[in-house]
Amino acid sequence: MTDTDTTRGRQSDSALRDATRVATQVIENVEEVIVGHHEEIEHIVTAMLGRGHILLEDVPGVGKTMLARSVAASFDGEFKRVQFTPDLLPTDVTGVNVFNQKTQEFEFRRGPIFGNVVLGDEINRAPPKTQSALLEAMEEGQVSVDGTTHSVPQPFTVIATQNTVEQNKAYDLPMAELDRFMTKLHLGYPEAGEETAMLGEVVGHHPIEELKPVATLEDLQAARDTVADxxxxxxxxxxxxxxxxxxxxxxxxxxxxxxxxxxxxxxxxxxxxxxxxxxxxxxxxxxxxxxxxxxxxxxxxxxxxxxxxxxxxxxxxxx
Incomplete structure (x- = not known):
């Protein structure tokens, strides 16, 4: 083995240790807020490191949104949230060109899809046309508006939630969209002991209010590069x-x-x-x-x- 090969091996070992450390720190950080869902948190982290997107599906009130917020808060990137409703338009997600009277030109105003971690809350409440506004960004990392392509920030992850109740007031996600989510998770109700522990933590100040980032965007991107190798x-x-x-x-x-x-x-x-x-x-x-x-x-x-x-x-x- 040459000196160059040895150096590369050491760099590879170091990158692997760093990526493992980032993943472990994020999992532990999220568990400061979320009780009793260790496996689900691991799956979310593996999806993020694997350059994928996550869909959380369950009944209301089991912590889907809080889990997504906790993951986003563990990184120092830009977090955006879209509350999906029946009257939400595609441009409310992607952004829109607005005419500037001073410059006499159209300017693109970015929508909430332009974030490092984007929470699509209750995604199945919006009609398929609005849901489809996510497709290009999720697959290609870009958004096309009026013939112009805009790249979303990198790294980029969509974490969407959907409820399993009141299906008569919701829309099914098309397969083309479901297929773009790397991982689909169900949280379920916590065990009795876990729920009691959770109640003890959230009475008064919620722990997410004190949650701090434990990794930078550079850490996440480096970890993704390591995973790809x-x-x-x-x-x-x-x-x-x-x-x-x-x-x-x-x-x-x-x-x-x-x-x-x-x-x-x-x-x-x-x-x-x-x-x-x-x-x-x-x-x-x-x-x-x-x-x-x-x-x-x-x-x-x-x-x-x-x-x-x-x-x-x-x-x-x-x-």
Whole structure:
């Protein structure tokens, strides 16, 4: 091994340690506010490090918005929030060109999509046309308004929430949009002890009011770069492909190639969280239950998408 190779190895080891440290610090920071959702917080961090977006779905009042705010507050970047309502217009999200009478020119006024962490609260309350305003930004990191393209800040993550009640007053997210979310999570009600602990913390001053950033945007971007360099050997890529093909063979709509990419990117981030520079099957298996099901439509009322993913993980061999 040459001196150059040794230096590169040391730099790689250092970058891996730094990325693992950033992920761990953010998780611990969020847990200063959010009680009892360690696995869900880990999944959010792996999605962010894997350059993905997150969808939080559950009944009202279980902490979806507070979780998103806590994650955003853990970084020193720009946090923006969009409250989705039935009368929200696409330009309320992306921004609009406004005529400046002084300069006699149109000026672009940026909408709330131009943030490092963007919270789309109750996204299913807005009609599909408004929801679709997120698609270009989520996939390509840019927004097109009146024929002009504007890049969103980097790093960029959308964390959206949606309620599972009052479906007659909400709109289903189209598959094209669901497929752009790397991870879909359900929080559920806390255990009795966790709820009691939470009540003890929020009576009086809420802990989020004192939450401070523990990582910079540069830290997040460097961690993302480290995750992108994590080794994914051919057997792991083949395993992810077979999982996706299993869902396509056993469902009306199976996992798309974008879903396979998201699975491997999440697995890369999981490897970094475990301080490894290479992906193992366990990384894929840990992320599959939150990365794949929302991309699947089953043709049987007796088997849910989550059931199908569980069956795939049990059936498809790791070679």
């Amino acid at each position: 994590v080794t994914v050997e051919e057997p792991i890529r083949s395993y992810a492909t077979r999982l996706a093909r299993y869902t396509r063979d056993h469902a009306e709509l199976g996992v798309s190639p974008r879903g396979s990419i998201s699975l491997l990117r999440a697995a890369q981030a999981r490897a970094v969280l475990n301080n490894r520079a290479y992906v193992v099957p366990d990384d894929v298996q840990q992320e599959a239950p939150v990365v794949l099901p929302h991309r699947i439509r089953t043709d049987s009322s007796e088997q849910t998408a989550a059931d199908l993913v569980t069956a795939a993980l049990k059936t498809v061999d790791v070679e």
